Amino acid sequence: MRLTKLELQGFKSFADNTQMQFDAGVTAIVGPNGCGKSNLIDAVRWVLGESRASALRGDSMQDVIFNGSTTRKPVSRASVELIFDNADGKAAGQWSQYAEIAVKRVLDRSGESDYLINNVRVRRKDVIDLFLGTGLGPRAYAIIEQGMISRVIEARPEEVRAFLEEAAGITKYKERRRETEGRLSDARDNLARLEDLRAELGQQITRLSGQAEVAQTWRTLNDNLLDRQSLLWVLKLREAERELQRADSAVAESGRSLEAAQENLRQIEVRLANAREQHTQHAPGICLCRAYLRHLVRSVEPDVHQVEQGVQQA
Numbered sequence: 001m002r003l004t005k006l007e008l009q010g011f012k013s014f015a016d017n018t019q020m021q022f023d024a025g026v027t028a029i030v031g032p033n034g035c036g037k038s039n040l041i042d043a044v045r046w047v048l049g050e051s052r053a054s055a056l057r058g059d060s061m062q063d064v065i066f067n068g069s070t071t072r073k074p075v076s077r078a079s080v081e082l083i084f085d086n087a088d089g090k091a092a093g094q095w096s097q098y099a100e101i102a103v104k105r106v107l108d109r110s111g112e113s114d115y116l117i118n119n120v121r122v123r124r125k126d127v128i129d130l131f132l133g134t135g136l137g138p139r140a141y142a143i144i145e146q147g148m149i150s151r152v153i154e155a156r157p158e159e160v161r162a163f164l165e166e167a168a169g170i171t172k173y174k175e176r177r178r179e180t181e182g183r184l185s186d187a188r189d190n191l192a193r194l195e196d197l198r199a200e201l202g203q204q205i206t207r208l209s210g211q212a213e214v215a216q217t218w219r220t221l222n223d224n225l226l227d228r229q230s231l232l233w234v235l236k237l238r239e240a241e242r243e244l245q246r247a248d249s250a251v252a253e254s255g256r257s258l259e260a261a262q263e264n265l266r267q268i269e270v271r272l273a274n275a276r277e278q279h280t281q282h283a284p285g286i287c288l289c290r291a292y293l294r295h296l297v298r299s300v301e302p303d304v305h306q307v308e309q310g311v312q313q314a
Contacts, residue, residue, distance in 0.1 A: 001084040001085065001086050001088075001090055001091055001101065002022075002024070002084060002085045003022050003082060003083075003084055003085075004021065004022055004023075004083050004084065004085045004100075005019065005020065005021055005022065005081075005082070005083040006019070006020045006022070006040070006043070006044070006080075006081070006082060006083075007019045007020075007080070007081040007083070008040075008043055008078075008079070008080050008081075009078070009079050010065055010066045010075040010076075010077055010078040010079060011039070011043050011046070011064055011065070011066070011078040011079070011080050012036070012039040012042065012043070012064055012066065012078075013036045013039050013066070014036065014039065014043075014066070015066040015069075015072055015075060020040075038057070042056045042057065042064070043080045044080075044082065046064060046080055046105060047080040047081065047082055047103060047104065047105040048082075048103070048127060048128070048131065048136065049105075049115075049124045049127050049128050051124070061107065061111070061113070062107075062109055062111065064078050064107065065077060065078040065107065065108075065109060066078065076108055076109055077106060077107060077108040077109070078106070078107050079104060079105065079106040079107075080104070080105055081102055081103065081104040081105075082102070082103045082104075083100060083101070083102045083103075084100070084101045084102075084103070085099075085100060086098055086099055086100060086101050087099050091130065092129065092130055092132065093129070093130070095117065095118070095130060098118060101117065101118060101130075102116075102117070102118055102119070103115075103116075103117055103127060103130070104116040104117075104119075105127075115127050117130065129175075132175055
């Protein structure tokens with residue numbers, strides 16, 4: 001891949017949209033001190049995934065956003081885009097099929113940072129993986145800035161070895177090995193957790209098996225109880241029906257007795273009415289007889305009194 005274009009907007013001193021073309025061959029950017037040459041190096045590092053604000057000569061990552069000047073207002077976000085020619089198809093992974101690859105990073109003042117490859121949102125790791133083994137990256141040897149040569153000369157053996165490994169193209173394999181070892185370590189941890197889970201689940205299965213047996217026994221007994229309750233209710237219903245029939249018979253018999261009593265009462269009432277009528281008809285004669293008897297008694301009372309006295313004297 002070959003870098004063909006750099007586009008900046010709102011990044012440090014580049015408030016307006018700025019585009020730089022890189023033709024084939026040697027391309028140099030020259031200018032006086034303070035014109036922004038170092039900002040271009042920072043922009044390349046930043047878009048490739050640099051996460052240290054100190055490496056970009058700032059206190060925080062928001063310092064890369066244009067903060068205004070005496071004649072310009074601050075902007076709300078910064079963006080940098082690198083465009084590579086991939087006509088030879090040497091890009092890694094799924095991006096090898098594209099003839100041109102655009103890597104872009106956008107940051108707003110809220111701290112939200114987005115990475116895009118060909119306008120597809122990706123992770124920072126995806127951007128770093130794209131350039132593994134190419135010598136290009138946020139801290140790779142291909143980006144040489146002021147003072148870097150002296151740092152390389154004065155570097156410790158471990159740092160020099162890192163530069164040599166990057167130049168030899170084995171960094172991506174070491175990175176993949178590190179990722180694989182990390183995944184294996186995670187897998188071992190997961191297996192250990194799975195073993196713990198298996199043991200715990202085994203205990204739970206034993207306990208749940210006992211509970212299942214108890215539940216099955218309860219279900220069987222409950223079904224039997226329901227069946228017996230149903231039979232009991234059927235028996236009670238039949239007994240109630242028989243009681244109802246007996247009550248209906250008793251009510252019918254009582255009705256018949258009541259009708260007979262009412263008929264007898266009507267006959268008695270008729271006889272009573274007849275007796276009253278006869279009494280009314282014979283009442284005057286009875287009164288005369290009673291008067292005659294009283295008169296007769298009064299008339300014989302003196303004779304009776306004399307007889308009684310004679311008997312007493314005798």
